[in-house]
Structure formats: structure tokens, C-alpha cells
Amino acid sequence: MxxxxxxxxxxxxxxxxxxxxxxxxxxxxxxxxxxxxxxxxxxxxxxxxxxxxxxxxxxxxxxxxxxxxxxxxxxQQFPKQYAWFCNLLLDELAADLYPDAFERLMWNMGVKLATSLLPQFTGLTAIQKQQALVELMQNLGYHAELRHEDGQAVIRASHCVYHDLALKHPALCQFDKALMATLLNAPVAQTHCMARKDCDCRFNLGKD
The missing domain is CATH 1.10.10.10 (Winged helix-like DNA-binding domain superfamily/Winged helix DNA-binding domain)
Incomplete structure (x- = not known):
């Protein structure tokens, strides 16, 4: 109140x-x-x-x-309807594109954003890149953390910043994977997804 x-x-x-x-x-x-x-x-x-x-x-x-x-x-303090507009836009794209083309579009968008952020990762070691990526995701609202499970580097995110949209359009996850893979210059495999009813999202780093 x-x-x-x-x-x-x-x-x-x-x-x-x-x-x-x-x-x-x-x-x-x-x-x-x-x-x-x-x-x-x-x-x-x-x-x-x-x-x-x-x-x-x-x-x-x-x-x-x-x-x-x-x-x-x-x-910016006044209400916005970004989610509503994004949902309409994604509905139109999904209706006009084949599923693989829709996923490719989301991937390319992630690569484009990552490319604009690459200067922040230049000269960093692999571990430093992972730490910088987690910090970036934290700033974006993902509530992310870096873990090591059985020798495997894993990013765990307990909050999806577009969860409601991803429930309807799972292809959005390609955006996250492309962003991570491009910034790390390494493959990324998603093993858990909140849009698939998992408790969190998890990404194995450096692994297809």
C-alpha cells in the first residue's frame, strides 16, 4: 500500500x-x-x-x-505493456515462420546482442568469461549463479526474465543459448528449463 x-x-x-x-x-x-x-x-x-x-x-x-x-x-515509472506487445509480435512471427526458422531467428537475435557486448569479454580467460556472463545475467534479472557439478561448469538461473512468453514460445530459449555461446566462444547445452516445468534453467558450459 x-x-x-x-x-x-x-x-x-x-x-x-x-x-x-x-x-x-x-x-x-x-x-x-x-x-x-x-x-x-x-x-x-x-x-x-x-x-x-x-x-x-x-x-x-x-x-x-x-x-x-x-x-x-x-x-518509465508509469505502466508499460511490453509483455503484451511482445506476445502479439511473437504470435505473428510464429504464425508466419516454420518452427526451425523461428528458432533460427531467436538464435540470430541472441548472437546480435552478444556481438555488441563482446568488447566487455575481450582478453578474458575462459573462467573470467563465465564469471562476467553470470554478472551480466544478474544485471538482466536472471538471478544466475556459476556452479561446478562433477567437473562441469554450469550456470543456474532461478528466474526467467520472459517466463510467460517462453511458456508459449519455447524457441525463445535459443536466444539465451546463442547469447551465452557467443560471449563464451564455446558450446552451451541447456539441461533444465522453467518453461518445461523444471524448477530452474541450467546451462552446461563448453558442452554441446
Whole structure:
């Protein structure tokens, strides 16, 4: 449940979202029904979070007023429908492509992303690449860890960042495998998959 402060800040951000040119402290205070000082306090917090910024000074003939607007990060706080759109897009691709072509497309997308990240892996040893890959996956939200099972290097991911999509389109797993194989410059074999009702996703590194 949001606190009163959190709710007020959300209302303030919504007002800025709906305003094409931004709003002054006086305008925000009037619309929210609170004091100028209260608005200032909320703006200080939101500026520290880099969700609002002072866009410009208004020139209306009187004393210039600071006009505030949302930053890109502030705009990102509002709900998005990426999963819904991705699901529609994948449905169309799956309908238009043969299964092997769909898998190849997912693989090529993984290779393309990995290629853009390769400079971060240049000069690393095989073990360092594995560690860097796990760190990358952690940053992407996979909750990944590097294990060694019977002498085999294994990446275990306890969270799939597009689980609902993969349930419907298992070919998405080719994206992960291509990303890993390209960054490691080594084969990768997936042995467990949450989209197949396993408890986690596991990838054997350096093994087909």
C-alpha cells in the first residue's frame, strides 16, 4: 500500500505527465491542493531520484517561475505493456515462420546482442568469461549463479526474465543459448528449463 507521501508524489508525477510544457510550483500546489512548501519537498525527493527536473524558467512578465517536467526515468515509472506487445509480435512471427526458422531467428537475435557486448569479454580467460556472463545475467534479472557439478561448469538461473512468453514460445530459449555461446566462444547445452516445468534453467558450459 502506498503511503500518503508516495501517493502525493505519484499524483504530482501524473500531473507532469499530462502537461505538455511542464508545471510551476504554484500550478502544482493549486492542482494538488497543498502548500508550495509541500510541493517543493516532493520535488526535492523526486529530483534526487532523477525522475523530475527543472525544465526552464517561465517568462510571463512577472517574476520568472521554475517549470518542472518528468525525466525519461520518471516517464518509465508509469505502466508499460511490453509483455503484451511482445506476445502479439511473437504470435505473428510464429504464425508466419516454420518452427526451425523461428528458432533460427531467436538464435540470430541472441548472437546480435552478444556481438555488441563482446568488447566487455575481450582478453578474458575462459573462467573470467563465465564469471562476467553470470554478472551480466544478474544485471538482466536472471538471478544466475556459476556452479561446478562433477567437473562441469554450469550456470543456474532461478528466474526467467520472459517466463510467460517462453511458456508459449519455447524457441525463445535459443536466444539465451546463442547469447551465452557467443560471449563464451564455446558450446552451451541447456539441461533444465522453467518453461518445461523444471524448477530452474541450467546451462552446461563448453558442452554441446
Amino acid at each position: 502506498k503511503t500518503e507521501t508516495g501517493t502525493r508524489q505519484a499524483q504530482l508525477m501524473t500531473l507532469l505527465l499530462d502537461s505538455e510544457s511542464g508545471l510551476s510550483i504554484d500550478e502544482l500546489a493549486a492542482k494538488l491542493g497543498i502548500s508550495r512548501n509541500a510541493v517543493k519537498q516532493h520535488l526535492v525527493v523526486l529530483e534526487k531520484r532523477q525522475q523530475v527536473f527543472e525544465a526552464h524558467l517561465s517568462n510571463t512578465g512577472g517574476r520568472p517561475a521554475r517549470i518542472y517536467a518528468l525525466t525519461q526515468d520518471g516517464i
